[in-house]
Amino acid sequence: MIKRVFALRILAIETTERQGSIALWESGTLQYYHLLPAEDRSAATLAPEIKSVCAKQGWALGDIDRFAVTTGPGSFTGLRVGIVTTKTLGYALSKEVVGINTLDAIAIQSSHTGELDVVMDAQRNEVFSRRYLLKNGKLPKALNEVCIIDDQQWAEQLPRGIKVTGPVLKKLKNTLPAHVQIEAEVNWAPRAESVAHLAATASPIDSPLKLMPEYFRKSAAEEKLAHTNNPNPSNQT
Template sequence: MRILAVDTSTNVASAAILEDQTIIGEYNCNRGKTHSQRLMPMVQHLMETTGLTVNDIDAFSASIGPGSFTGLRIGVTTIKAMAFAAEKPVISVHTLDALAYNLPFAENLICPMIDARNNQVFTAIYRFIGDKLERLTDYMGIPVTELADILRKMEGDTVFLGDACNMHRDYFVSELGNRVKIAPPGTALAKASSVAILAGKAYSEGKLESCYDMVPFYLRKSQAERERENQKVKSDD
């Protein structure tokens, strides 16, 4: 089993290949949202380095969100196109699930956070039960104040990770004190290897999709859509 996975949900562009239970190659670049320029060369270099072609891949996977609207479209469209060309299935992986899986066997609560602007984050809360990742809440797009209220009512320390972690570290420390733990840099950001591993689990369970069925998971409408709706309401008034 070989799975090619990408993650373009945040500033990080990432691509990885899983072969059976081993990540045989991964590239990560955290230099801004230039995914349209960097993703395909990254994937091509990864394939060349591992000596594989698209026909050697059994399934293609993408982190589908929530996250950057433009980034998600680039990653999902790329994977759908490759799967279509190779006539292979796709596997959708939620971004927050993949982020949480960066911390396998963690004993604390895990809280991945993706910046949603205006002091809001895309988030969910997780815990590992043995080697199984369990999501304890819905996927949420909420103010950090609301997230702090939710965590205050839950028992135990919380490990924070994701691109919004450093932005809001001081706030959560002020609200939750020494219950706040920060993931180290090597595990704090989105990685396609985690997407690939979760996709591998789905593959073994037969949870495959047609490339036509994969869509981004935005969680909420884009800023442009909200502005258009507001303008329509004003014009109707």
Template sequence: MKILSISTATSDLSVALNDDDRLISEKIEENQRNHSVDLDPDIAGLLKEAGLTLQDIDRFAVAIGPGSYTGLRVGLTTAKMFASILGKELVGVSTLQALAQNFAGEDALVVAALDARNHNFFAGAYRGEEAVIADGHYPLSSLLEQVAALPDEKVIFVGSDFSKYQEEITAALADKDLHLGEGSENLLHASAIGRLALTSPVLDPDQAEPRYLRRTQAEYDWQKKTGQEFKADSAYVEEV
């Protein structure tokens, strides 16, 4: 099965081609924020190098969240469009689970975390592909309490630059063998999305939505202004 994978969930742009679990080719652009401009040319270049076309792809896979609101929409919209027009399969993969795959061979609890500002993180903890702490939006203190309560002796943090939180993390997990990801260790690889996509459920392109894991600031402002609770048929989108 040939899988084209996309990640626009972070400031890094990554696309990859997998044939089952074998990587054909991958391209990563670090700290590249023009995803809407560069994604299509990167995909075209990757396909050309491999001697393939979009019609040769069996499954499109995308980092479905959490991550940048705009970035997630860019990646998912592109994957949905390809899958729908070409009649191919679409799969959404957790951004955090894909990040955890950077340390897939380690005998450790891997905490994948993206800085969500104000001492909060989008985070999930994994042993291999098993989710031990569910993907969510956590205050750092709450996340550390949950990690500290787990029996794992070795803990790896991956995803963000953790340097400004190092003292707090180290103090909370003083009894753990701790490693904080640095540099390229924190890159999100589309090839990992492709591997996980092999066993992920297929989505309906018309129904697939980003998994933001929290409301946008505009939604919070709307709720404060109107006093209304969010529901499936919330008037928020119509009003804005």
């Protein structure tokens, strides 16, 4: 059975996709769930949304025991917004902070039993991918590290009987082999309630200031700068 922490009040934030969310979690169950305005991802707009959600539930920020957030992969902008906000709250209120891998949060949303591949868009016709083993009543078990792979190569190597999920399926679902099962679309994108669920049994970071995003690759601007500074790395000795 899944171990639950019942006395913990958790506020979870998910901002890696175009429409983020906030969840309040207590006594092993979701207490409140709120979708953020689509396309509006900034620390300035997230803070009042958090205050509003807590007020509707009758919670003061000081009553929250743990703050949780997805740390990547995901949108560079979205990750920064969620992590800066969570880090600030944890530090200012002297509360616990937990970072959750975005693919892990998506995996727990599936009711599948067996192997599950979770994928997100890595741009440039590539995906972030991680495979899990799901068993009824247990948290998903990651079978490998997060990898970046060509999206068509990923689709071609999927074994028979596997199920796939993730927001990038919006553009890839019609290219998948016939033997691949596809998770219900409602579960493709990460939700803050899933972040809270995983955070309830996760170990907090020893200092909120150590909470950092996991981009898993350099941004396009960083790669362009690196190429400008070193256009012919193969010519180096």
